[in-house]
Amino acid sequence: MTQPRYTQIVQSLPATVPFVGPETQIRARGEPFKARIGANESVFGPSPRAIEAMRDAASEVWMYGDAESYDLKQELSARHGVTPAHIVVGSGIDGLLGSLVRLVVEPGDTVVTSDGAYPTFNYHVAGFGGVLHKVPYVEDREDPATLFAKAAEVGAKLVYLANPDNPMGSWHRGEEIVAALDKLPDGALLVLDEAYVECAPEGTAAPVDVDDPRVIRMRTFSKVYGMAGARIGYALAAPELISSFNKVRDHFGVNRIAQAGALAALRDTAYLDEVRGKIAASRERLAAIARENGLEPLPSATNFVAIDCGRDGAFAKAVLDGLIARSIFVRMPFAAPQNRCIRVSCGTEADMAAFAAAFPGALDDARTDQPE
Template identity: 45%
Template sequence: MSTLRFARLIEELPATVPFVGPENLERSSGRTFLSRIGANENVFGPSSNVLEEIDRFKGTSWQYGDPELLELRSAISDLLGVDIDEIVVGEGIDALLGYVCHLFIDPGDTVITSDGSYPTFNFHAKGHGGQIHSISYVSDHVDLKSLAESASIKDPKLIYLANPDNPMGTSWDSEDIDEFVSGISERSLILLDEAYGEFAGDGVLPAINTSLTNLIRFRTFSKAYGLAGLRIGYAIGHRDLIREFEKIRNHFGVGKLSQVAALAAIKDQGHITHTLRLVEESKARIYRIAADNGLRVIQSDTNFVTIDCGYDGDYARQVLESLIRMRVFVRMPAVAPLDRCIRVTCGTNSDLDLFAQSLPIALAEAGE
C-alpha cells in the first residue's frame, strides 16, 4: 500500500480513462480503422501553407514556443476585431476548459451543463470538486430556457454550453444566445463553446462583445482549421477575466510548431472556405446514406451528422459496434434519449463509400 498522500479530491476520483480513443480500439481489436469518422476531426486536413510552414520551421523544434503567443494572438485579434488582451491561447479548448475550472471551482461549488453534452467540461469540473447539475436536452437542442431557470435557482459559478452543440449538431440562433446571456446573473460565468462555429450558418454566432464580464467564448484550430493533433484553441472574453489565466495557465503548453501552424492557418482563410464546401458535400452525402437506409438525421451545423437509429441506446450501440467491427470508427452520444443516435464525422469519398457499404449490414445485424 502506498504511503503517498494524494489530495483528498484526487483520491475520490475514478482512475479510469474517460476518453477511449480510436487507437485504443485498434489496439484491442488488433485491426486498424479504414475509415476514421468518429472524433469530429477534420479529415480534409490543414492548408498546404500550414504544412509548408511546419516543414520550414521543423528545425526549430528544439525551441520552446513563445509563452505570450504574441504573433498568434495578434492574428486572432485582426481576424475577430478584438483586443489582444481579450484573447488567451491554450492547448485546445479542452485545456482552456480545465483552466476555467481551476480558476473558479472550489470543492462543492455548483456548475450547470446539459445532460449528455461534450464531456470535457464535466471531467474538469469533477476534477476540481464541482457539483454538476445537468439539464436534459429538449428536441435534440440544449435547453436554453431550463438552463436559465436552473441558473436562477442554483446560482452556479459556471454554466457550460456548446453552440453549435456536440453530440447533436444542433444550434441556436445568435438572438437566442444573446437573450440567454442577458438573462444570466453577472455572478455566473457562461462558457460558450464554439468549437464548431466556423461550420455554422450565418446567424448562429453572436457578435463578439468583450464588455460582458460573465461570458467567455471558446474557439479551436482542431476543427475547421484541421489541426486537432497540434492542440491549439483560444478563448475570448473581458480583459479582466483573460488576465486571470496568467496565474495558472501552462505558459509553454502550446509548442513552437503548433504556433507556427496556427498562424499560417489563420492567414489562409481561402482554405477554410474550401474546407467548408467539402464538409457541406460530405454532410449532404451522409444525409443521403441515412435516408437510403430509412433513417432520420438531425440537421447539423457542424462537421458531423447525428443519425437517429430509430430505437433505444442498446440498438444504436449494436449498430455502432457492428460498424466498428467493419473497421468504420464512429461514436454515439452517451445518455438517453440522445443515445438512440450514432454520430458520423464528415469524411472523404472513400470514408463514406465504406460507411455506405457497412451501414445496411450494421442495421441488419442490430435487428437480429
C-alpha cells in the same frame, strides 16, 4: 514506505478517461479502421500552408514556443475585432476548459451543463471538486433558457453551453444566445464552446460583447482547421478574465509548431472556404446514406451528422458495434434520448463509400439481434 498522500479530491476521483481514443481501439482490434470518422477530426486536413509552416517549424523546435503567442494573438485580434488582451491561447479547448474550471470552481461549487454534453468539461468539474447539475436537451438542442434557470436555482458559478452542439450537431442563432443572457443569473459565468462554429450557418457565432464579464467563448484549431493533434485553441473574453489565466496556465505549454501552423491556417481563408464546402457536401452525403437506410439524419451545423436509428440507446449501440466490427470508427451520444443516434463525422469520398457499404449490414445485424 508509505504511499503518496493524495488530496481529498483526488482520493475521491475515479480513474476515468473522458474518451477512449481511436488509437487505443486500433490496438485492441489489431488493425486500423477503414474509415476514421468518429472523433470529429477533419479528415480534409489542415491548410497546405499550415502544413508547410509546421514542417518549416520542425527544425526550430529546439526553441520554446512564444509564451505569449504574440503573432497568433495579433492575427486573431484583427480577425475578431478585439485587442490581444481579449485573447488567451491554450493547448486546445480541453486545456482551456481545465484552466477555466480551476479559476472558478472550488470544492462544492455548483456548475450547470446539459445531460449528454461534452464529457471533458464534466471531467474537469469533477477534478476540481465541483458539483455538476445537468439539464435535459430540448428538442435535441442544448437549451439556454433551461440551463440559465437551473443556474439561478443552484447558484451556479459556471454554465456550459456548446453552440453548435456536440454530439447532436444542433444549433441556435447567435443572437438568440445573446438575448438569453438576460436570464443568466448574477455571478454565473457562461462558457460558450464554439468549437464547430466555423462550419455553422452564418449568424451562429454569438455576437457577444467581448467586454461582457458574463461570457467566455472558446474556439479551436482542432475541428474545421484540421489540427486536432496540434493542441491549440483560444478563448475570447474580457481582459480581466483573460489575464486571470496567467495565474494558472502553463505559460510555455503551447507547442511552437502548433503556433506556426495555427497562424498559417488562420491566414489561409481560401482553404477554410474549401473545407467548409467539403464539410457541407459530406453532411449531405451522410444525410442521404441515412435516408437510403430508412433513417432520419438530424440537421447539423458541425462536421458530423447524428443519425437517428429510430429506436433506443441499446439498439443504436448495437448498430455502432456493427460499424466498428466492419472497420468503421464512429461514436454515439451518451445520454437518453439522444443516444438513439449514432454520430458520424464528415469524411472523404472513400470514407463515405466505406460507411455506405457497411451501414446496411450493421443495421441488419442489430435488427436481428434486437427484434422489435
